[in-house]
Amino acid sequence: MKSKSLVMLKPDALERNLIQVIEHSFCNAGLEIILRTTIKFEERMIFSLWPQIYGIEYIRKNIDYLVGYELPVWLLEGNNAIMVADSIKKELRKKYCNSTIKTLMHCPDSLEEFERNKLLFIKHETTQ
Secondary structure, eight states: OOOEEEEEEHHHHHHTHHHHHHHHHHHHHTTTEEEEEEEEHHHHHHHHHTTTTHHHHHHHHHHHHHTEEEEEEEEEEEEEHHHHHHHHHHHHHHHHHOOOOOOOEEEEEOHHHHHHHHHHHOOSGOOO
């Protein structure tokens, strides 16, 4: 069944020139990027994206890492998009990451999280 998911690339993916690697991974898995946009990350977004984050030090590290960047956001579509995108995220993190902060990308792991992220990232009616 076709569904949608979102991906927000993080600064380390941009700095390490991994955008095309990430894009190809999604496309090779049968997901199509149907919308590309960017978002200027703001401090308030951390609590909307990750309401479960606790601890001032961890929050501060995320703020320092993300706030102020113009970050690519992709709307994906394909069969089981949320599950497939989450699986790719985990594979790429295993291959390229060794940090709990610099993790290449954010994508939701549930429909509820997708809906919350969509409201935050996508300001268009084209997501319907």
